[in-house]
Amino acid sequence: MFETDTIAAISTALGEGAIGIVRLSGPDALAISDRFVNIGKKKKVTTVDSHTIHYGHVTDLSTGTLVDEVMVTVMKAPRTFTREDTVEINCHGGIVAVNQILEVALEAGARLAEPGEFTKRAFLNGRIDLSQAEAVMDIIQAKSSRAKDLALSQLEGKLSKKIQNLRQSMLKTLAAIEVTIDYPEYDEAEELTLKEIKTTARDIQSQINRLLQESKQGKILREGIKTAIIGRPNVGKSSLLNVLLQEDKAIVTSIAGTTRDTIEETLTIRGIPLTLIDTAGIRETDDLVEQIGVKRSQEAIDRSDLILLVLNQSQELTEEDKKLLALTKEKKRIILLNKSDLESRLNLTELEETLNGQSQVITTSMLTDQGIEDLEEAILTLFMTGKIDEKDMTYVSNARHIQLLKEALKALDDVLEAADMGVGVDLIQIDLTRAWDLLGQITGESAPDELLNQLFSQFCLGK
Template sequence: MFDESQEPTIAAIATPPGPGGIGVIRVSGSRASSLLTAVFHPTNRRRGLRSHQFCHGLIKDPESGTMLDEVLAVYMQAPKTYTREDVVEIHCHGSYLVLESVLALLLRLGAELAAPGEFTKRAFLNGRIDLTRAEAVMELLEANTPARVDMARTQLGGGLHDVIMAIRHRLLACRAVIEVAIDFPDEDVEIIDPQAMIEQVSHEVLTPLQDLLEAADKGRIYRDGISVVILGRPNVGKSSLLNSLLREERAIVSAVPGTTRDTIEEMLTIGGVPVHIVDTAGIRESAEAVEEIGIERARAKLGQADLVLFLLDATSGITAEDEVLRQALPAKPVLYVVNKIDIVEDYRVDDYHLKLADAPLVAISAKEGDGIAALEQAVYELVTGGDQWDPGHEVVPNIRHQAALQKARQAGSRVVDGLSIGLPPDLVAIELQAALDHMGDIIGETTTEDVLDLIFQQFCLGK
């Protein structure tokens, strides 16, 4: 635990801006209790403040006697707090002006404004949580899908930490044997059994590391999402499809070609995957100047897409204009979507499969909503590979963890190689320590200060 006496007492508004029923101000540090005593006047003065019990009263400016708000306040004595320091929470009415006035009073009396993520950083530095749990707090705050919430909960519950610690335990056991061999090089008894250690590192270190890396790859789309672009010539129903997927009238729908003159971007969720969907201007050769700008933006978005929904019109089939667009497609996954099947009596899906060389294809009516569920399922299968994978019950490392895991796995592979060719124990020990250090980076034991600053700067104020 770092020296609390050297750290300032910090304060911040812990609830988001805007009106609400309650707004919370959080204070942490050695002066938290004295600050509360200076400004808080309990309704029941004989009762006084008791740790971890709410108390009703008034916040008053000790100099002017001005009443700022009627509040509930709670003092929580260390170490049974979020930061393992003394913590105070003042629950005010949810007016941001009221909250700012109470915070300003605390700052005037000697508290310092907390930096983004500073409360959670103190919880980490004081040993209450490891770095993976600290990052999970931020992930939970930023979660915009149920799947991301579940992933954050698993990590916050210690899922990743526990797996990392199990792997580190195996590495430490190997290092202990190696160090004995280094300390007693002249012993007649063979201290290291190279083959047994190779099997131990392979099965108990490299295999779980690979499992984590594969989970990180699978979980990336659930955490970061994908970009999907709706592409097609004018008036094939792109805006109608966007509206149908969003279940709302987001884009203007008209029979006039060229109605959409700019990209329209929205977020939705398909099978737990965040989808950034882009409706583009219909691409055609003869377009007026304003429409041409929209077409150029459509081409730019196409280059950034993870998946293209290529919309075709069932009333006209695949036209020469469609073929020109198809030939210009970048090397991206494409799902062909045949629209307007509600107004075509003799629609035959086999004809399209034949012309599109059996490319993935779904038939829909964007106007009536027919086939939309099948389209969403097809999108999900294309971006996930069809795996029935539940991110809420998996340990899913983030990109920082992934980089450290890859380095740890490389070091572990060098341990196996070194044992296989009979390298001296001191050289094998170097690689074992490297693997341990990379694992330590994940949980925060060996993470550098600049990396810690970068992680916690991404938090919001008050957390």
């Protein structure tokens, strides 16, 4: 299974920096390094102790001229990332030195690594499984510290363990099925097996459902809830943004049509990140600038997870209000009855009839902060089911994993359906094996070669 050639690549980002690293991995990593790195008269990379670092010089093989002053880290198999002999050459950063050293390394016998090939070797040599390899990529590409933390917990094998446990219990049931098929003369055995199949399938389904549920919450924690504040002009949308942000970001005036363009701001409400989009008030208008604003508001509605629809309760419900209520009917939304410090003129019965009990209504005032806590509470309950304890959760964030989990759920549906119809266990075995296989693709235990190649090719060079 071990690769026979030695690969090399630049492992740091190319650009001006203090240090650049050229990495070699493979059976000849040490010998090849000895050809172009000089670490002293009496020392050789091949003979020094493993996991040691040495001062030295890289020279050009053909001309013998000095390329750079370097520090060489020597790590022998198997205690390395790839589980192969590995040499890391720390040189001066920037584009020229690292590139020249890589060139010399290739001339000395190494092959240029493909993107992700180091990680692929770590996977092929059993150091990490596929979901962990993907976590490596997620850590590199993480855009927030939270996203990085989630990927790190995946790298530590949390998801892998869960999947392995699920597959293990499926395997037990599959074995029972096998026995039943081998000894068809025992009728009771078949009945018992059928019972076991149903219990296992249901249990695994509920565990997969939980993973998927947690993944939704993980997505929210990572990316935040996209929230659009909409309403007709002058109802207090920008005031709401300012109150939630606790600073005066948006311009607030008594003139209708103050906000002309959408404003985006992020904040956290009790640990949940929120991207707030303040929009231009929506109304039929001839003003071109305002029309464009209105169009943007409509787009904001489309791409939001949550709508805060602001009504002015000191006025009667207008046609525009009703239009907005209809426009957001299908979305997750909270209706705010704003300006509660003013006399109420809104016909609540009429509003409630329109809402049909489907959305939460909160009475607010941006002048007195009435209802703001209720609003925060309402947002939390809309998006976070149950207790959120980040430490205990396994966030499946990778789209490929989510897809496989969903397919496994379906395969288990088929298992249950077949079991209920009383078809032979040999037929059920097919569906259960399929579910088992799908889960195996998450960890890579049953991943086809093309998938592996395609996945690792998305990695960056040198990783």
